[in-house]
Amino acid sequence: MQLSILLLAADRSSVQALAAALTEAGHGVTVATKPEDAVSAAAKYSLVMIDAVAPPVTVADVVTMLRSASPPVEVPVLAVAPSAALDDRIALLEAGADDVIARPFDEPELMARIEALTLQAQRAQIGPGVAAIGDVNRHRLVTLFSPKGGVGTTTVAVNLALVAAESQPNKVLLIDLDLSFGQVASHLNLMPKQTLLELSRDETALRDTELFRTYVIHHASGLHILASPPSPTFSALISSEQVEAAVTRALEAYEVVVVDAGTAVDQRLGVLFSQSESVVVPVVPEIPALNAIHTLLDQLAESGRIGAQTLFVLNHTFSRDLLKQADVETALGSKIASELPYDPIVYLKAVNEGVPVVRGAPRSQPADRFRSLATTVFGTGLVGSLPVAAKPERRGLFGRR
Numbered sequence: 001m002q003l004s005i006l007l008l009a010a011d012r013s014s015v016q017a018l019a020a021a022l023t024e025a026g027h028g029v030t031v032a033t034k035p036e037d038a039v040s041a042a043a044k045y046s047l048v049m050i051d052a053v054a055p056p057v058t059v060a061d062v063v064t065m066l067r068s069a070s071p072p073v074e075v076p077v078l079a080v081a082p083s084a085a086l087d088d089r090i091a092l093l094e095a096g097a098d099d100v101i102a103r104p105f106d107e108p109e110l111m112a113r114i115e116a117l118t119l120q121a122q123r124a125q126i127g128p129g130v131a132a133i134g135d136v137n138r139h140r141l142v143t144l145f146s147p148k149g150g151v152g153t154t155t156v157a158v159n160l161a162l163v164a165a166e167s168q169p170n171k172v173l174l175i176d177l178d179l180s181f182g183q184v185a186s187h188l189n190l191m192p193k194q195t196l197l198e199l200s201r202d203e204t205a206l207r208d209t210e211l212f213r214t215y216v217i218h219h220a221s222g223l224h225i226l227a228s229p230p231s232p233t234f235s236a237l238i239s240s241e242q243v244e245a246a247v248t249r250a251l252e253a254y255e256v257v258v259v260d261a262g263t264a265v266d267q268r269l270g271v272l273f274s275q276s277e278s279v280v281v282p283v284v285p286e287i288p289a290l291n292a293i294h295t296l297l298d299q300l301a302e303s304g305r306i307g308a309q310t311l312f313v314l315n316h317t318f319s320r321d322l323l324k325q326a327d328v329e330t331a332l333g334s335k336i337a338s339e340l341p342y343d344p345i346v347y348l349k350a351v352n353e354g355v356p357v358v359r360g361a362p363r364s365q366p367a368d369r370f371r372s373l374a375t376t377v378f379g380t381g382l383v384g385s386l387p388v389a390a391k392p393e394r395r396g397l398f399g400r401r
């Protein structure tokens with residue numbers, strides 16, 4: 001992909017090597033040394049990279065100038081932080097930079113970030129304004145993933161998919177790709193006879209959309225489900241090529257596909273990430289886990305395996321939290337898209353009865369949170385006019401099949 005890059009530097013000589021590397025990679029590079037020149041010319045370029053500016057102005061000041069210009073500059077902005085310190089990175093993201101790269105950086109890392117930023121900007125341009133269901137280029141494949149288990153990945157996946165299916169019955173598919181202990185069917189009180197395992201053994205169905213449809217289960221809500229294999233022993237039998245074929249058929253057969261990818265970081269996850277418009281990552285307020293997620297996602301982004309929009313959902317699965325949202329954002333190096341408060345009853349009841357929150361307790365605060373998260377993930381075109389279900393679905397605690 002050839003880009004026109006505006007590179008803002010304190011002086012030309014300091015960016016000679018950088019400009020040469022970008023030109024070598026096939027991009028057009030213009031160097032500016034005055035922030036005001038960069039701000040007035042920025043809109044003409046496909047990406048602005050701010051390397052350094054002469055004091056007392058800071059790189060963050062220039063990002064703010066770009067974003068508060070009239071009209072605001074919408075092109076992707078890559079800011080260079082003087083060090084890898086989190087504070088520097090957060091300040092630049094808060095000022096409005098789309099991505100931050102810390103000194104010292106090497107060439108492949110820089111090129112991968114430029115590529116990822118440009119892809120994101122292109123995706124965002126495809127559907128300006130609200131995203132509507134059936135708008136084939138936006139929010140069609142949403143992957144839920146967390147490197148840590150027990151953080152609410154399945155709960156969020158199931159509730160998001162149900163909200164989408166409320167507005168588009170029979171047009172939303174939820175795939176359980178947690179191949180170790182997939183729990184989607186259990187959250188929905190379903191007993192699948194056919195799963196991804198049987199599908200993966202049927203080569204014709206992996207190639208034929210209509211046959212593919214025969215492997216999904218229909219839930220009373222209008223949501224369709226492709227269940228995970230019955231036991232973790234089958235996980236190794238499902239290849240990344242089969243996952244890719246299943247996702248491709250799913251996107252042909254359905255308007256929206258939500259995937260519960262569980263926790264495994266493997267080739268199959270790479271396939272999913274490369275096709276997803278959004279990756280939703282539930283996180284719990286625990287610093288070591290957050291640091292690990294930050295590192296993992298940075299590595300995936302740098303290797304080009306994740307170009308999608310990543311949304312973090314802060315899920316308070318404990319009754320007491322010692323960390324505030326700001327602490328969590330600092331550890332993640334990213335903003336939280338949505339917060340799910342702890343609830344001692346609603347979630348537990350939902351998993352025990354097999355009736356997810358948005359159906360079993362549609363007027364509860366957790367259900368409200370899932371609806372607004374769905375708007376963030378899918379766009380208001382999909383969920384904007386959703387009625388809140390008047391009557392909750394009831395099922396006895398022991399009324400599961």
Ligand SMILES: Nc1ncnc2c1ncn2[C@@H]1O[C@H](COP(=O)(O)OP(=O)(O)OP(=O)(O)O)[C@@H](O)[C@H]1O
Pocket residue numbers: 146148149150151152153154155156178181183262263315316317318340341342343344347348351
């Ligand atoms: N905000 C919350 N408040 C209280 N309980 C919650 C909350 N979010 C999730 N839970 C509960 O936490 C448990 C784990 O949730 P869930 O199964 O969705 O997590 P998971 O990340 O998919 O786990 P696994 O790694 O086992 O697949 C469930 O019993 C769920 O009801």
Ligand SMILES: [Mg+2]
Pocket residue numbers: 153154155178183262
């Ligand atoms: Mg799960």
